[in-house]
Amino acid sequence: MANLKTQGLKPGLLRQLGFFSATALVISNMVGTGIFATTGFMAGDLGSATMILACWGAGALFAFAGALSYSELGINFPSSGGEYVYLTHAFGPEWGFMTGWVSFFAGFSAPIAAAALAFSDYLGYFFPSLKQANATLVIGSGAFSLRLGGGQLAACGLIAAFTILNCFGVGRTAKVQNVLTSTKLIVIVGFVLLGFAAGSGSWSHFSEHAVRTSTVSLPAQFIVSLLWVMFGYSGWNAATYVAEEVRRPERTLPAALAAGTAIVAALYLGLNMIFIYATPLESMKGVIAIGSLSASNLFGAKVAGAFSALMALSIVSTVNAMVTIGPRVYYAMAKNKAFFRAAASVDARWHTPVNAILSQGLCAMFMTLTPFPQLVSYIGFSLTLFTALSVASLFVFRRGRPGWQRLRALEFAWPLIPASYILVGMCMMVYGVIWQPAASLTALATVGAGALVYHFGVRARRV
Numbered sequence: 001m002a003n004l005k006t007q008g009l010k011p012g013l014l015r016q017l018g019f020f021s022a023t024a025l026v027i028s029n030m031v032g033t034g035i036f037a038t039t040g041f042m043a044g045d046l047g048s049a050t051m052i053l054a055c056w057g058a059g060a061l062f063a064f065a066g067a068l069s070y071s072e073l074g075i076n077f078p079s080s081g082g083e084y085v086y087l088t089h090a091f092g093p094e095w096g097f098m099t100g101w102v103s104f105f106a107g108f109s110a111p112i113a114a115a116a117l118a119f120s121d122y123l124g125y126f127f128p129s130l131k132q133a134n135a136t137l138v139i140g141s142g143a144f145s146l147r148l149g150g151g152q153l154a155a156c157g158l159i160a161a162f163t164i165l166n167c168f169g170v171g172r173t174a175k176v177q178n179v180l181t182s183t184k185l186i187v188i189v190g191f192v193l194l195g196f197a198a199g200s201g202s203w204s205h206f207s208e209h210a211v212r213t214s215t216v217s218l219p220a221q222f223i224v225s226l227l228w229v230m231f232g233y234s235g236w237n238a239a240t241y242v243a244e245e246v247r248r249p250e251r252t253l254p255a256a257l258a259a260g261t262a263i264v265a266a267l268y269l270g271l272n273m274i275f276i277y278a279t280p281l282e283s284m285k286g287v288i289a290i291g292s293l294s295a296s297n298l299f300g301a302k303v304a305g306a307f308s309a310l311m312a313l314s315i316v317s318t319v320n321a322m323v324t325i326g327p328r329v330y331y332a333m334a335k336n337k338a339f340f341r342a343a344a345s346v347d348a349r350w351h352t353p354v355n356a357i358l359s360q361g362l363c364a365m366f367m368t369l370t371p372f373p374q375l376v377s378y379i380g381f382s383l384t385l386f387t388a389l390s391v392a393s394l395f396v397f398r399r400g401r402p403g404w405q406r407l408r409a410l411e412f413a414w415p416l417i418p419a420s421y422i423l424v425g426m427c428m429m430v431y432g433v434i435w436q437p438a439a440s441l442t443a444l445a446t447v448g449a450g451a452l453v454y455h456f457g458v459r460a461r462r463v
Contacts, residue, residue, distance in 0.1 A: 022260075023256040024174075025177060025324070027185070027263055031267060031318065034228070034233065037114075037288045040286055042229075044210065044213035045213065045216075048210075049206045049276045051218070053272055054222075055226060059232065060261075060268065063265070064258075064262070065421040068407065069394055069417065071407050075249065083386050083387065083389070084100040084333055087389060088336070091393070097333065098447055098450040098451055099386045100339060102446055102447055104360065106378055108325065110364075110375050111231075111322055112322045112323060113159070115318045115319045116156070119154070120150075120151035122311050125289065126305065136149040136150075137149065155365075158316065159319065159361055159364050160361060160365065162319050165320070166352065168352070169350040180317030185267075187307075188314065189270075191274065194298075194299075195298045200300075201277035201278045201297065206276055210281035216435050220434075230380050230383065231376045235318075250405075254409075275291075275294045278293075278297045289308070289311075291308070295307035295308060323364075327360055330356040331344060331353040331356050334356070343356040381440045384429055
């Protein structure tokens, strides 16, 4: 390390992550806020257990199609950055910049904020002042409100802690992440198995309906609810963002993406079934900490407290995973002169992009002031837009890039898998604009702002 300056070399990222760590990153990045905090809202929107389970099942197929498509992209571009790398090569630097710009806000900062807020709501089982509903200061109303209270402060504290941890090396962070992920899996599997074996639930809940709170037709609401589900599944592409730090990426990336997505799909099915088994749909409408409510109904207040604490701990691993992944996108952009120059700086001792990590942490803490439902819709719309564009880039690369390596799994009925992902994604976005205009148009405004920043700022600097 001490000889870097004398040798004239710049510190860079190291390939330290194996299959287990990459898969753990995918699982931790996926399992968190979405599954622990959105089923209560879907109960009111859809009003049927069958529709809720079908929506999560459709989301699993959608995510797996995306994971397979990204696997082919990852083995051909084994460098950090994910969508930024793919769209830059496929459609030009402006599109690459815009996906990185949106990733900073909607891809990572907003999901980190949402996960930290869900963490606070689970702690609210013990300290009611930490629940978002009990915010002491509310400015505005509805979708255009800002909230500040104990929950937001606790969320900011969690984000700050992991932001600092991530500055001190990906190897150390990966060890913490592996422990947190293992804990998360044990908690989820234990909760599901114990709930069905010894909990006070009822199978009759699966045939009961709730009075719908949504005025949108059920088929249209199903598609809109997929935006919530895709927020829950977001993270299936996590390993591609740290590709430059993965050992043997040509083998590790596809395996980690496929294994992580399959494991999470099974966990989500089990969790949604136990939520419904524990709680009538009418009673779970609008509840964020659905795990705490289900645990209380299954085991009583004393045992529910233990599960609430464990579920809060499970969400902690999601925060850490996203804090780790996001800065690698900004690092890749900055290296290509498409982001703030300081984001390309790598600490000589810890080999981490410290400036990128800190800027993301500050943005995420600010976003904790935003209402939770609006954050989720904003994230789901934004991520679907750019993952669909990235999957579409496969058609560009397969047709015109010499030496392109084709993934055998995608050869089956080509182009059925990527085309299905793109088609479903487009439907979700159209219905999102119609029925969730505030969040969807804010997402589009973020994209537009990125285009302006590139046109008037970044492009001139790159010339």
